[in-house]
Amino acid sequence: MATSKVEGSSSLRHAFGGVLSVFILLLIGVVAFSIRLFSVIKYESVIHEFDPYFNYRVTQFLSKNGIYDFWNWFDDRTWYPLGRVIGGTVYPGLTLTAGTMWKLANSLNIPLSVETVCVFTAPIFSAFAAWATYLLTKEVKGPGAGITAAAILAMVPSYISRSVAGSYDNEAVAIFALIFTFYLYIKTLNTGSLFYATLNSFAYFYMVCSWGGYTFIINLIPMHVLLCIVTGRYSSRLYIAYAPLVVLGTLLAALVPVVGFNAVMTSEHFGSFLVFIIIHVVALVYYIKGILTPRLFKVATTLVLTVGIAVCAVVVAILVALVASSPTKGWSGRSLSLLDPTYASKYIPIIASVSEHQPPTWPSYFMDINVLAFLVPAGIVACFLPLSDASSFAVLYLVTSVYFSGVMVRLMLVLAPAACIMSGIALSEAFGVLTRSMKFHITKYFECSHTEAPAKLGESTSTESSAPLENMTKSDTTEKPEVARKEKVARRKQKKEKELTENAHVKPVSAKKEKRPLVLPLEASIVSVFLLIVLGGLYVLHCVWAAAEAYSAPSIVLTSHSHDGLHVFDDFREAYAWLRHNTEVDDKVASWWDYGYQTTAMANRTVIVDNNTWNNTHIATVGTAMSSPEKAAWEIFNSLDVKYVLVVFGGLVGYPSDDINKFLWMVRIGGGVFPHIKEADYLKDGQYRVDAQATHTMLNCLMYKLSYYRFVETDGKGFDRVRRYEIGKKHFKLTHFEEVFTTHHWMVRIYKLKPQKNRIRGKSRKSKLGSKSTSSKSGGMTHKNPWN
Amino acid sequence: MAKGTNDAQLLIQSLRKAYASTPTSLKIIDLYVVYAVATALIQVAYMAMVGSFPFNSFLSGVLSCVGTAVLAVCLRIQVNKDNKEFKDLPPERAFADFVLCNLVLHLVIMNFLG
Numbered sequence: 084m085a086t087s088k089v090e091g092s093s094s095l096r097h098a099f100g101g102v103l104s105v106f107i108l109l110l111i112g113v114v115a116f117s118i119r120l121f122s123v124i125k126y127e128s129v130i131h132e133f134d135p136y137f138n139y140r141v142t143q144f145l146s147k148n149g150i151y152d153f154w155n156w157f158d159d160r161t162w163y164p165l166g167r168v169i170g171g172t173v174y175p176g177l178t179l180t181a182g183t184m185w186k187l188a189n190s191l192n193i194p195l196s197v198e199t200v201c202v203f204t205a206p207i208f209s210a211f212a213a214w215a216t217y218l219l220t221k222e223v224k225g226p227g228a229g230i231t232a233a234a235i236l237a238m239v240p241s242y243i244s245r246s247v248a249g250s251y252d253n254e255a256v257a258i259f260a261l262i263f264t265f266y267l268y269i270k271t272l273n274t275g276s277l278f279y280a281t282l283n284s285f286a287y288f289y290m291v292c293s294w295g296g297y298t299f300i301i302n303l304i305p306m307h308v309l310l311c312i313v314t315g316r317y318s319s320r321l322y323i324a325y326a327p328l329v330v331l332g333t334l335l336a337a338l339v340p341v342v343g344f345n346a347v348m349t350s351e352h353f354g355s356f357l358v359f360i361i362i363h364v365v366a367l368v369y370y371i372k373g374i375l376t377p378r379l380f381k382v383a384t385t386l387v388l389t390v391g392i393a394v395c396a397v398v399v400a401i402l403v404a405l406v407a408s409s410p411t412k413g414w415s416g417r418s419l420s421l422l423d424p425t426y427a428s429k430y431i432p433i434i435a436s437v438s439e440h441q442p443p444t445w446p447s448y449f450m451d452i453n454v455l456a457f458l459v460p461a462g463i464v465a466c467f468l469p470l471s472d473a474s475s476f477a478v479l480y481l482v483t484s485v486y487f488s489g490v491m492v493r494l495m496l497v498l499a500p501a502a503c504i505m506s507g508i509a510l511s512e513a514f515g516v517l518t519r520s521m522k523f524h525i526t527k528y529f530e531c532s533h534t535e536a537p538a539k540l541g542e543s544t545s546t547e548s549s550a551p552l553e554n555m556t557k558s559d560t561t562e563k564p565e566v567a568r569k570e571k572v573a574r575r576k577q578k579k580e581k582e583l584t585e586n587a588h589v590k591p592v593s594a595k596k597e598k599r600p601l602v603l604p605l606e607a608s609i610v611s612v613f614l615l616i617v618l619g620g621l622y623v624l625h626c627v628w629a630a631a632e633a634y635s636a637p638s639i640v641l642t643s644h645s646h647d648g649l650h651v652f653d654d655f656r657e658a659y660a661w662l663r664h665n666t667e668v669d670d671k672v673a674s675w676w677d678y679g680y681q682t683t684a685m686a687n688r689t690v691i692v693d694n695n696t697w698n699n700t701h702i703a704t705v706g707t708a709m710s711s712p713e714k715a716a717w718e719i720f721n722s723l724d725v726k727y728v729l730v731v732f733g734g735l736v737g738y739p740s741d742d743i744n745k746f747l748w749m750v751r752i753g754g755g756v757f758p759h760i761k762e763a764d765y766l767k768d769g770q771y772r773v774d775a776q777a778t779h780t781m782l783n784c785l786m787y788k789l790s791y792y793r794f795v796e797t798d799g800k801g802f803d804r805v806r807r808y809e810i811g812k813k814h815f816k817l818t819h820f821e822e823v824f825t826t827h828h829w830m831v832r833i834y835k836l837k838p839q840k841n842r843i844r845g846k847s848r849k850s851k852l853g854s855k856s857t858s859s860k861s862g863g864m865t866h867k868n869p870w871n
Numbered sequence: 872m873a874k875g876t877n878d879a880q881l882l883i884q885s886l887r888k889a890y891a892s893t894p895t896s897l898k899i900i901d902l903y904v905v906y907a908v909a910t911a912l913i914q915v916a917y918m919a920m921v922g923s924f925p926f927n928s929f930l931s932g933v934l935s936c937v938g939t940a941v942l943a944v945c946l947r948i949q950v951n952k953d954n955k956e957f958k959d960l961p962p963e964r965a966f967a968d969f970v971l972c973n974l975v976l977h978l979v980i981m982n983f984l985g
Contacts, residue, residue, distance in 0.1 A: 275956060277945050277968035281975050319948040319956060327945065327972060330938040334979045337930065344926060366944075373953075374889035375882075382878045 100226075107230055108217060112210035115237035118627065119206040119247045122635035128202050128249070131637040133677060133694050135251035136684035138177055139201050141169060142251075145182045146197050153178075154340075160689045161679065162701060163671050163723065171340045172697070176260070176293030177253050180204065205246040205255035212259040213237040216503060219266035222273055223466075223473040224508045227515065232507025238622070240629035241451035241499040247635055254496055257294030262500050264290050264300055265480070268324060269473045275320035277327065284331035291336045298351040299497060301332065303483060305358035307476045312365050316472055322366050329359045443492035450629065451495050454622040455502040462505025465512045477504055513615060516601060517608045524605040639681070641738065652736065655681065658729065658831035661824050662686035666727060673720055674729035675709070675742055675749065676702055682729070691723055699756065706753030709746070709786045710760050716785040717819035720836055728820065728834045732790045734803040734810075735829040741805065746786050747771055773803070775811045782812045785820075789834055792817055797829070900947045904940045911936035931983040938976045942969055 122131070130139050145153040156169040184207075185200040216236045221229035236242065245254040267283035270276075291297045308325045311317060333355070336346040346352055372380050448456055459481065466474035481501040488498040603611075641652040662672065663686045672688045679693020692702050708719040720728065733741035742749075747762070754760040764780040765771070773787060781787060795801040795813040802809050817834070824833040914932050923929050949957045949965035957965075 275949070275960075277942070277949070277965070277972050280945075281968075281972050284975070319954060323945045323948065326941045327938070330934055330941055331972075331976060331979065334931070334934050334938070334976075334983060337927070338979065338983055344930075347930060371886070375885060379882055379885050383882050386879060386882065 104226060104230060108214060108233065111213050111217075111230075111233050111237050114234075115210040115213045116206045118238055118630050119209060119243060121247070121631045122637055123202070123248045125631075125635060126637050126640055126642075128199065129637055129639065130198065130202060130251055131247070131249040131639065132252075133680050135201070135249070137680040137694065138251050138253075139198065140680070140684040141173060142178045142181050142185075142201055143197055145178055146185055150179075150182075160687075161683055161693050162695075162698065163689050163691050165698065165701065167695065167697075171343075172695070174253055174293055174295065174341055175339070176289060176291075177204070177251070177256050179292070180208075180256050181251070201251045202249045205250050205252075206248050208256045208259045209237070209242065209246045212242070212262055212500075215259060215262040215266055216500060216507075219262055219269060220504050220507050222266060222269040223471075223477050223504065224511065228508045228511035230507075231510045232504050235455065235506055235510075235622075236500060236503040238626035238630075239452060239455065239499045239503055240626055240634065241495045243626070243630045244451070244634040245496050247630070249637055253294045257290065257296060258496065258500065260286060260290035260293050261296070261300065261497070265476075268304060268328070269476060271324040272320055272472050272476075275323050277323060280323055280327045281331070283324075283328055284335060287328065287332045288335035288338075291332075291339050291342060296497065297336070299483075299487075301336075301352055302354050303480060304328065305355045306483070307479050308358050308362060310475060310479060311472055312362065314475070316475075317365055317369065318472075319366075321472070322362060325362055326359065329355050439493040440491050442490060443488065443495060447492060447495070450633070452499060452502050453625045454618060455506040458506035458509045459502050461509035461513070462507075465508045466505070477501070477508075481505055510615065510619075514612070516603065517612050517615075520602040520608040521605060521612070523602045524608070652738070652828055652830065654826035654828050654830035656685065657826045658824065658833060659685035661826075662688055662727070662729075662833065665824070670726040671724050672727045672729055673705060673708070673723065673725040675705065675731075675745060677745070678729065678731065688727075691725060699752070703753045703756035706749035707757045707760055709742075709749050710753050710765070710784050712783045713785055713788060713817065713819045717836060721839075726836060727823070728785075728789065728836070730786065730789045730832050730834075732829055732832055733805050734790070734794065735797055737804040738830055739805050741790075741830070742786060743773065743790050744805065749786065772808075773806060773810055774808045777811045787812070788815065788817060789820065789832060792822060792832075794829075894952075897947055897951060900943050900950075904943045904947075907936045907940035907943065911940070925985055927983055927985050931980045931985075935976065935980040938980075939973060942972050942976065945969070945972075 130136055141153070144156065153175075154170045157166055158169045159166045161167050181197075181200050181204050184204065185195060185197055188195045188200065213233045213236050217229040217233035219229075220232040242258060245252060246258070264283065264286040267279055267286050271279040271283055287297070287300060290300060304325065308321060311321055333346050333352070336342050336352075337344065371383060375383060463478055463481065466478050481498075481504075484494070484498040484501045487494045639655050643650045643652070659682065662682070666672075666688060668687070670688055671691065672682055672686070673691045674682065676692040676694055676696055679690045679695075682688055682690050683693065692698075692705050696702060704719060704723070708716040711719065731738075731741045732743065733739060734743070747765070750760060750762050750765055754762055765778060765784070767776050767778050767781075773781060773791075791801070791803075791810050791812070792815070794803075794810065800809055801813045819837050820834040821837055822832065823835045825831070911933050914929070914936065918929050946965055946969040948954060949960055949968075950962045951957075
């Protein structure tokens with residue numbers, strides 16, 4: 084009777100627990116969605132930044148023209164005159180997802196516009212990502228850890244920064260796909276079911292469709308398989324989890340046009356094939372070991388080793404020769420810059436110039452993952468007690484993502500789920516120990532008050548508390564004196580908890596009979612639980628602050644608070660709207676590549692270069708034009724059929740990310756392809772300046788002239804609020820360009836190329852004829868300006 | 872060296888004897904695996920002779936053979952009665968999973984075949 088009653092109560096408790104878990108997960112989803120809505124509330128429902136505008140334009144095209152036209156789309160309104168094959172160079176996952184959601188909503192007669200769906204895709208998928216984290220951590224440790232990890236991920240600032248409402252970028256769905264793929268892999272590993280292996284391949288396919296970071300998965304999983312084999316954890320479930328994934332995954336990856344045959348030919352995937360071969364060898368070895376006697380097995384090993392090593396050497400030699408014959412050893416530039424952080428700055432200045440690709444600073448770790456930064460080591464320790472396949476995977480995932488986040492600040496995003504999983508495990512284990520201690524002490528107190536026999540305490544309490552873990556308290560408390568030694572004792576006793584500042588004195592635990600349950604003193608437990616809750620509260624406060632203040636700026640609309648209220652700077656959209664309404668449809672606009680996506684999406688004009696940055700020479704051409712004097716720049720732009728030039732200038736209002744601040748990168752990139760542009764020409768004594776001390780080349784280049792034309796008329800002195808000095812050349816006229824539009828705060832300035840003069844009269848004609856003959860004679864010199 | 876060859880012969884004999892005791896159903900699966908791998912090798916040899924264009928057809932052909940071999944090995948693992956990890960798994964479920972995976976694999980192959 085008693086046992087069934089106990090079972091009944093425990094199953095009732097489980098039922099309650101299940102319902103409560105579902106409710107909590109729903110709330111977590113709501114939190115994840117709502118915390119990302121600050122930008123919509125503070126500004127408006129608008130698409131942010133630069134890359135999302137391209138995705139938005141592609142989604143518009145998809146919704147208007149259908150999937151076949153999208154798949155075969157050749158875009159001629161960008162990278163003029165080269166064009167871009169959108170179908171083959173874009174990761175279609177995000178646009179297809181949003182397009183499907185839009186189609187679904189409209190078929191149900193919910194009239195959502197494409198823009199609304201695009202803006203809110205990221206918050207919806209962050210809710211899904213939180214649920215996927217719950218599933219993954221449940222497989223690694225248990226449901227309690229799962230819920231904690233899901234709650235932490237819903238709010239972690241690093242993930243919020245790339246998935247606010249309006250940040251319509253690949254990472255919005257890719258992080259969900261990443262966590263879900265890992266969950267299915269661990270589920271397959273734990274259950275050994277081929278069904279989950281198929282689902283795993285599908286999730287991996289979705290990840291390949293969504294983001295270039297899929298190479299992280301296809302290298303992390305083989306590393307984990309290798310780790311399991313090396314640590315002696317090979318099992319048939321490992322084979323079932325890995326081998327079908329490689330075959331199906333490679334095939335599915337090759338289906339995506341942007342990956343294509345790279346799935347079998349680039350070094351990023353070779354790791355998976357190598358481990359595929361290794362796992363087959365290991366499986367064979369285990370099989371033969373199973374059917375042979377040990378002595379014969381030893382004979383077999385010696386025989387196989389002698390033959391095998393010879394064969395292996397030959398194969399490895401062939402492989403090394405194949406790989407070494409290509410200059411980058413088969414790795415793409417972006418992957419190489421991850422493995423060798425100095426690679427990009429030496430060889431690919433475009434990758435080095437993006438601010439997201441710089442290594443992060445220490446404060447950014449605390450800004451982005453806050454409290455998790457010191458919960459993670461506790462989680463790592465918790466994963467080792469006990470070590471299972473799944474927890475070894477979690478540790479490996481964390482270690483690799485910490486390394487990569489140290490290389491590139493953008494990859495803090497990949498660290499976020501790993502940190503959340505680890506912290507969830509740590510917090511859940513800590514709560515488990517503390518609540519167990521509290522329960523133990525409270526029941527002991529009640530037992531004490533009921534029965535007077537203290538001798539019985541040993542058995543009743545030892546049966547009540549759970550199975551003994553390694554006893555951390557016995558050595559500490561029974562021998563050491565009762566003086567509280569705060570951190571040292573606390574850290575050794577409570578390895579699984581993070582900072583402990585309580586000064587609870589250490590009460591020796593009452594001696595037990597056979598089993599010694601892992602309990603802590605009651606006061607320590609209560610204080611610790613309270614402090615953990617306070618820690619959680621501080622974390623939530625920080626996340627909400629970060630989401631509201633730091634990561635919700637749409638960067639296409641700027642605001643500033645001054646003594647007379649809120650100023651809104653909507654200059655970018657003003658400029659694009661002017662372009663859209665006052666120029667011909669086929670006019671070409673030249674600007675620095677940052678603004679390409681926005682120009683094509685909002686102004687609907689053809690651009691020369693955009694954020695895709697796939698053609699370095701084309702970008703260098705534009706950079707050279709911006710760095711050259713007016714006449715040479717006009718020649719370059721005229722050869723590209725450009726009609727309008729757009730520059731961003733922040734000197735009047737103090738906007739620091741304008742083109743003059745980016746100008747040195749234009750010089751470097753241009754100089755990388757056209758050697759007559761030398762960076763030293765633009766620097767005075769190694770310093771970059773545009774005031775009266777600037778070099779002659781700097782004061783005469785197109786960027787300077789287009790930025791500061793008529794700037795002196797604003798305040799009479801030409802004081803640049805960003806550079807904080809007066810500019811060098813104040814009064815000048817433009818000979819080859821004419822200003823057609825400057826926005827309200829002078830942030831965007833648009834110029835038109837003046838048409839060539841019909842007739843050349845007098846002196847200029849004679850010099851032109853003379854120069855033409857001399858230039859034809861001296862055409863064979865090297866280092867000559869190719870544009871003259 | 873004589874000891875070596877003796878050992879090798881002894882090894883092969885004992886291997887053969889141990890293998891002969893496996894159930895017939897597993898031997899059929901093993902035969903299927905050998906057939907799939909042989910087909911893959913024939914395709915690779917053909918590619919070496921004729922050239923690899925169109926590459927996607929070659930890739931889908933070889934990977935379909937390798938894929939069915941891998942899935943058959945997974946089936947064998949799950950159906951083998953000596954395997955203690957899978958003693959709760961009914962063989963019908965294992966076979967159903969095998970069929971499903973093969974369906975998915977061949978769907979992808981047909982798409983990629985060009």
